[in-house]
Amino acid sequence: MEEKILFKEESYRIIGACMKVHRGLGLGFLESVYEEALEQEFKNVEIPFERQVKLNIFYEEQKLKKYFIADFVCYNKIVVEIKSVKHVPGAFYSQLNNYLAATRKELGILVNFGTTSLTYKRIINTTHSR
DSSP, X not given: OXXXXXXXXXXXXXXXXXXXXXXXXXXXXXXXXXHHHHHHHHHHTTOOEEEEEEEEEEETTEEEEEEEEEEEEETTTEEEEEEOOSSOOHHHHHHHHHHHHHXXXXXXXXEEXXXXXXXXXXXXXXXXXX
């Protein structure tokens, strides 16, 4: 039985845009530089997105004053978090998992621009899927 990949085409397009930005800039810049360049590339390839999205957090159905800020939400369904580090610590994966839990979105992509070759990991929200 073939396993279906969640949001395969959308993910492919997002990662392709990230690869183009990485090829263009290389490594060594701050996250904010990659974020701005990626915003431009998303526009160029017509990927629908929101940047610096405020994600509300709820406890027992009550909205808390604290909130998260996601780098991007693409296609209104994929949370994209970008980093620029040599090694991705586990805390960054936990951070993206929290974003997915807060939004109840099914997929997140953690993209790291801080290495010679672009690295990324798809994170599936298994606890709060619709």
